[in-house]
Structures are given as C-alpha cells and as structure tokens.
Amino acid sequence: MGTVTTPPDEQARSIFADLGYSLAGDGAEFSATRDWKEIRVSAVTEDVDSRDGGSYRCFVTWADNADALERQLRRLDPPYEWAVMGVEEDGDYEVARAPPVE
Numbered sequence: 001m002g003t004v005t006t007p008p009d010e011q012a013r014s015i016f017a018d019l020g021y022s023l024a025g026d027g028a029e030f031s032a033t034r035d036w037k038e039i040r041v042s043a044v045t046e047d048v049d050s051r052d053g054g055s056y057r058c059f060v061t062w063a064d065n066a067d068a069l070e071r072q073l074r075r076l077d078p079p080y081e082w083a084v085m086g087v088e089e090d091g092d093y094e095v096a097r098a099p100p101v102e
Contacts, residue, residue, distance in 0.1 A: 007043035011087040012060035016041060032058075044069065050078040057082040063094065070096050 007028040016023060021032035021039070028043040039056045042048065048059055050073060057080055061069050066086030073082055087093040 007045050008087045009043035012041055012043045050076045055080055060085045063088050
C-alpha cells in the first residue's frame with residue numbers, strides 16, 4: 001500500500017475522470033462535475049475537515065483507513081450528503097454512502 005501520510009489524490013482524480021466527471025482544481029482538493037451535480041472531493045489520510053461543505057462531498061482515502069474515516073464523519077454529522085471512497089494502490093475502490101440529509 002502507499003504511504004499512509006500521502007493522500008490518494010491521483011487515484012481519486014483517475015476514478016472521477018473515468019466515471020465521466022470534469023475535474024477542476026489542483027492537489028488533494030478538487031471539484032468533480034457531471035451533468036447538474038458538483039461534488040467537492042477531498043483526498044485525505046486520517047482526520048478530515050468537514051466544516052466546509054456544499055451539497056455533496058466525497059472523501060477519498062486509502063482502503064485501510066475508510067472505515068475509521070466513515071465513523072469519524074458519522075460522529076461529526078456534517079450538514080451535507082457525503083461518501084467515503086476507499087482506494088487501493090492498484091486502482092480498485094469501494095464507496096460507502098452516508099444516508100441523505102433530512
């Protein structure tokens with residue numbers, strides 16, 4: 001697996017581009033837009049800053065960190081729809097979706 005301190009931003013960009021999203025921004029924070037939906041994507045390793053939102057957020061982390069990140073976000077209960085994507089170095093990934101905001 002990749003170094004835990006390095007966010008998987010290249011993997012996140014590749015996945016969203018392969019899914020047909022247009023990407024804007026550099027580094028570990030970028031936006032992914034397709035049709036009417038814009039998602040703020042954050043590639044992270046451990047702790048997450050969940051304060052700044054928008055309507056949709058996707059936090060991308062290494063697969064080994066995905067469960068812990070999902071638990072952290074559930075505790076923080078941010079006021080937007082969010083998902084956690086756990087990626088492997090080889091490009092495989094799994095997405096955990098949170099329930100929609102009511």
